[in-house]
Amino acid sequence: MKTILHLDMNAFFASVEQAANPALKGKPIVVGGGIKKGSVVAAASYEAKAFGIKNGMSTWEAKRLCPHLITVIGDMAKYIYTSKIITGMLRDYTDLVEIFSIDEAFMDISKTKNNFGGEIKLAQEIKKRIKKRFGLTCNIGIGPNKLMAKLAGELKKPDGLIILKKEDIPEKIKDVAVKKLCGIGKKTEKYLAELGVKTFGQLNKYPREKLVKRFGLAYGEQLYQMGQGNGSSTVAPYYKETHAKSMGHSYTLPKLTNDMDQVKGYLLRLSEQVGRRLRRDNYRGNVIHLSLGFGNYKFWGKQKKIEDYINDGYRIFKLAEKTLDQRTTTDDQIRFVGVSVSNLIHNLDQISIFEPDENKKRLLKTIDKLNNRYGEFTIERASIMETILQGKTGMVSPKSYHLNE
Amino acid sequence: MEFTCLRDDLQKGVQIVERIVSTRSTLPIIGNILFEANKKGLKLSANNLEVGIELQIEANIAKEGAVLVPAKTLASIVSKLPTGEVLFKLKDRGIINLSYKKSNFNLHSLPADEFPHLPKVKEDMAVKIEAPILSKMISQTIFSSSTTDDKYVLNGVLFTSSKKEKNILRLVATDGYRLACRSQELDEVAGEILAIVPNRALSELNRTLQQSSSGNVNVIFGRDQISFRYNDFYLVSRLIQGKFPDYHQVIPKKSETKIKVKSKLLLSSCERAQVIAASAANIVRLEIKENELRIIASAPDVGNIEEVLEVEIKGPEKKAVAFNVRLIIDALRAIEADEVMIELGSALSPGIIRPLNVSDYIYIVMPIRTQEAVSL
Numbered sequence: 001m002k003t004i005l006h007l008d009m010n011a012f013f014a015s016v017e018q019a020a021n022p023a024l025k026g027k028p029i030v031v032g033g034g035i036k037k038g039s040v041v042a043a044a045s046y047e048a049k050a051f052g053i054k055n056g057m058s059t060w061e062a063k064r065l066c067p068h069l070i071t072v073i074g075d076m077a078k079y080i081y082t083s084k085i086i087t088g089m090l091r092d093y094t095d096l097v098e099i100f101s102i103d104e105a106f107m108d109i110s111k112t113k114n115n116f117g118g119e120i121k122l123a124q125e126i127k128k129r130i131k132k133r134f135g136l137t138c139n140i141g142i143g144p145n146k147l148m149a150k151l152a153g154e155l156k157k158p159d160g161l162i163i164l165k166k167e168d169i170p171e172k173i174k175d176v177a178v179k180k181l182c183g184i185g186k187k188t189e190k191y192l193a194e195l196g197v198k199t200f201g202q203l204n205k206y207p208r209e210k211l212v213k214r215f216g217l218a219y220g221e222q223l224y225q226m227g228q229g230n231g232s233s234t235v236a237p238y239y240k241e242t243h244a245k246s247m248g249h250s251y252t253l254p255k256l257t258n259d260m261d262q263v264k265g266y267l268l269r270l271s272e273q274v275g276r277r278l279r280r281d282n283y284r285g286n287v288i289h290l291s292l293g294f295g296n297y298k299f300w301g302k303q304k305k306i307e308d309y310i311n312d313g314y315r316i317f318k319l320a321e322k323t324l325d326q327r328t329t330t331d332d333q334i335r336f337v338g339v340s341v342s343n344l345i346h347n348l349d350q351i352s353i354f355e356p357d358e359n360k361k362r363l364l365k366t367i368d369k370l371n372n373r374y375g376e377f378t379i380e381r382a383s384i385m386e387t388i389l390q391g392k393t394g395m396v397s398p399k400s401y402h403l404n405e
Numbered sequence: 406m407e408f409t410c411l412r413d414d415l416q417k418g419v420q421i422v423e424r425i426v427s428t429r430s431t432l433p434i435i436g437n438i439l440f441e442a443n444k445k446g447l448k449l450s451a452n453n454l455e456v457g458i459e460l461q462i463e464a465n466i467a468k469e470g471a472v473l474v475p476a477k478t479l480a481s482i483v484s485k486l487p488t489g490e491v492l493f494k495l496k497d498r499g500i501i502n503l504s505y506k507k508s509n510f511n512l513h514s515l516p517a518d519e520f521p522h523l524p525k526v527k528e529d530m531a532v533k534i535e536a537p538i539l540s541k542m543i544s545q546t547i548f549s550s551s552t553t554d555d556k557y558v559l560n561g562v563l564f565t566s567s568k569k570e571k572n573i574l575r576l577v578a579t580d581g582y583r584l585a586c587r588s589q590e591l592d593e594v595a596g597e598i599l600a601i602v603p604n605r606a607l608s609e610l611n612r613t614l615q616q617s618s619s620g621n622v623n624v625i626f627g628r629d630q631i632s633f634r635y636n637d638f639y640l641v642s643r644l645i646q647g648k649f650p651d652y653h654q655v656i657p658k659k660s661e662t663k664i665k666v667k668s669k670l671l672l673s674s675c676e677r678a679q680v681i682a683a684s685a686a687n688i689v690r691l692e693i694k695e696n697e698l699r700i701i702a703s704a705p706d707v708g709n710i711e712e713v714l715e716v717e718i719k720g721p722e723k724k725a726v727a728f729n730v731r732l733i734i735d736a737l738r739a740i741e742a743d744e745v746m747i748e749l750g751s752a753l754s755p756g757i758i759r760p761l762n763v764s765d766y767i768y769i770v771m772p773i774r775t776q777e778a779v780s781l
Contacts, residue, residue, distance in 0.1 A: 306554075306555075307551065348686055349774040350582050350773050351753060352771065353579060353583065353769065354650045357581060
């Protein structure tokens with residue numbers, strides 16, 4: 001029997017902001033894109049949640065619910081920095097740490113828990129360390145698999161620590177709503193309700209054949225297994241992940257634009273981020289893909305293959321920019337920009353014949369080192385300082401906030 | 406304007422000039438071929454504003470004149486014509502009539518006056534080279550040049566000659582990872598030459614030169630342009646402006662280990678290794694030990710290969726260096742010598758390939774830093 005631990009930071013973005021600025025402590029705050037038209041709440045502090053403010057709600061509506069609400073513009077660099085350090089702490093307890101999202105992680109502590117006085121002592125120590133370092137709280141759930149561990153974490157918020165043992169299932173959680181199970185969304189919840197299944201206990205007793213009949217063989221079987229409290233217990237540390245096929249970043253602009261200089265500004269920043277990520281994971285690629293989204297929800301994309309395998313953000317940008325300039329129709333207003341590099345090679349570097357090219361590689365390495373040490377974007381191109389990506393964006397994929405090893 | 410000529414002559418001429426015609430330009434007129442008939446004969450010209458070609462072909466001129474004909478349409482019809490005589494006639498309202506046997510077709514044309522005529526190169530330096538020699542010089546270097554847009558100055562071959570070595574003309578090409586340098590002693594090269602000639606122009610020139618066995622090419626170097634005249638063929642190209650990297654510096658002064666090997670055997674081994682290496686970024690490892698050269702490649706989902714060649718080794722005998730096998734194959738194909746000398750240094754220093762006992766050619770290839778090399 002495995003012991004899986006799930007850690008979920010409480011109101012992560014908002015709490016980080018409160019920790020960074022003591023004046024915000026104990027106050028209702030939301031993190032998002034400011035109070036511009038169309039911006040939404042990316043994260044609300046517990047004080048704000050008390051007013052009925054939820055994540056994803058428009059900032060304007062949140063303001064209506066709580067007139068003295070403080071809005072903070074999201075600062076991804078801060079969250080990534082914090083997340084990385086926490087991940088580093090988790091690795092002190094097991095090497096099997098799977099980063100699930102910026103504020104969630106799974107750990108397989110089956111073999112190591114006894115070195116720390118058992119799972120409860122271990123979990124308490126983690127909570128204590130995070131609290132001491134950042135003043136942040138988290139939920140920890142422990143269970144025989146990832147599904148049950150994550151569910152356990154859902155049971156008491158904030159600052160909870162709940163253990164579900166095999167023998168506790170289903171009795172201890174029979175009244176828990178099915179929507180709390182990871183993998184059951186709004187739609188499934190509704191369909192299950194139509195079958196009279198609202199709680200875990202009901203799902204646990206519901207016949208397999210009927211689930212299969214209603215949801216099909218694959219998903220029906222999965223729901224049945226979930227009802228029995230079964231789930232995967234494989235914790236996949238990122239360094240064991242299969243090789244990446246491509247790496248990219250995208251960003252939805254704050255508002256529609258035809259201003260190509262502005263679009264290029266974002267493109268440069270995104271390209272630099274792609275380059276940074278390629279270098280961090282030791283990849284290079286020679287296919288550069290540019291994608292644009294327009295106000296009318298149309299998309300346009302084009303890729304270009306070159307001889308060299310590259311990981312230099314500026315070269316990625318120059319190639320993407322060229323593709324952008326070759327676009328013939330320019331009527332539609334742009335809403336979304338994305339750039340990615342594919343056809344990747346790993347751990348290989350064709351040495352250049354001319355010293356200046358090798359020097360450029362060394363320069364990038366040094367900048368990377370500084371950014372690793374002092375936080376993301378400590379050193380960046382002056383020309384992209386104006387294009388700060390605000391709030392929760394599509395730019396952060398799990399890999400970019402992994403601890404550098 | 407009216408002339409008759411043989412289909413084969415016309416087809417050959419159109420094919421040569423048509424290759425450089427650009428149809429995607431913002432200047433539609435350069436999508437045409439200029440036909441000029443005068444006392445001297447028939448001249449075809451194309452110009453894509455970077456490279457221009459003129460070609461004289463045999464024809465019986467009945468009436469002088471000039472006209473522009475859409476290149477792609479003409480080329481595809483001419484290539485399908487039956488052999489024999491073709492009559493070309495400019496009729497009213499710019500209609501061209503081409504008749505062959507009992508059939509004929511009409512094609513719309515444009516007046517010749519707006520066509521951008523090929524510029525005359527203002528001469529700084531002139532050089533005369535035998536066609537087969539120039540052809541070989543180009544073949545042995547051009548493949549090393551870059552085709553990547555963002556390495557603009559490397560998108561061509563450097564033609565260079567210095568006052569120090571008065572009668573040596575050198576062609577140098579590099580893509581930043583390998584470099585090929587071919588020198589040739591000529592009867593007379595007077596002074597300094599430093600010109601980067603675009604790949605595109607040289608490959609068109611070489612297409613013509615490769616079919617020749619004798620005769621001289623007259624090369625005229627200008628400040629911004631270069632021209633090549635060979636018999637009835639004339640090509641003019643703009644030069645790439647910019648500073649070619651200092652290639653003298655990258656040629657290693659001496660190397661640790663020298664390996665003498667039969668080129669054909671090595672080429673075949675590399676070609677076999679590439680079958681596997683193709684799935685692994687083209688990487689092969691060259692290992693030497695006790696008079697054996699091993700070429701090793703492996704790809705996780707494909708398989709692996711180990712080629713062993715008996716060689717003569719001078720210098721330290723234990724070495725392993727990783728290379729992109731394509732860069733090695735390119736050189737072996739270009740060198741055309743029975744035996745080559747491979748020179749290796751450390752895992753991160755350049756490898757050299759040169760034909761044995763000939764000092765006019767050197768090829769430098771940089772290794773690949775692999776994980777093993779990093780940990781060394």
